[in-house]
Amino acid sequence: MKRIQIINGPNLNLLGKREPGVYGNQSFDDYYHQLQSVFPELELFYFQSNSEGAIIDKLHATGFSFDGIVLNAGAYTHTSIAIADAIRAITTPVVEVHISNVFSREEFRHHSWLSPVCRGCIAGFGLDSYRLAISSFIS
Numbered sequence: 001m002k003r004i005q006i007i008n009g010p011n012l013n014l015l016g017k018r019e020p021g022v023y024g025n026q027s028f029d030d031y032y033h034q035l036q037s038v039f040p041e042l043e044l045f046y047f048q049s050n051s052e053g054a055i056i057d058k059l060h061a062t063g064f065s066f067d068g069i070v071l072n073a074g075a076y077t078h079t080s081i082a083i084a085d086a087i088r089a090i091t092t093p094v095v096e097v098h099i100s101n102v103f104s105r106e107e108f109r110h111h112s113w114l115s116p117v118c119r120g121c122i123a124g125f126g127l128d129s130y131r132l133a134i135s136s137f138i139s
């Protein structure tokens with residue numbers, strides 16, 4: 001069974017409560033249960049942290065043995081050279097995910113330090129962005 005790690009960054013623990021007009025009404029825990037039933041052929045793992053270092057530690061811990069990583073680094077996407085370096089350092093491919101269409105939002109969200117070192121990026125499909133990203137690991 002392929003092993004896929006989902007990593008959510010800062011403020012994504014508040015999904016369902018946080019700016020529902022932008023991020024929707026569903027909690028990630030709720031959505032994660034749905035995801036698991038959509039991909040019975042995959043072993044999914046979920047990790048969330050508001051700390052940059054903890055996200056980097058999880059990339060190191062899974063990035064040499066897992067088959068894929070789906071990463072929504074939240075606002076660290078736009079600021080973190082350290083997370084970009086961690087993605088560069090590991091061998092597991094990473095797909096960058098955003099719930100919202102970052103390109104239709106404020107200009108500071110248009111730049112990602114992570115996109116150049118990720119396999120690809122999926123943004124703007126709501127929580128369905130995670131399903132689309134995970135699908136890319138099925139061949």
Ligand code: DQA
Binds near residue numbers: 011012072074097109
């Ligand atoms: C986000 C977009 C980021 O700009 C923002 O800081 C987030 C969430 C998204 O999923 O749309 O925290 O990554």
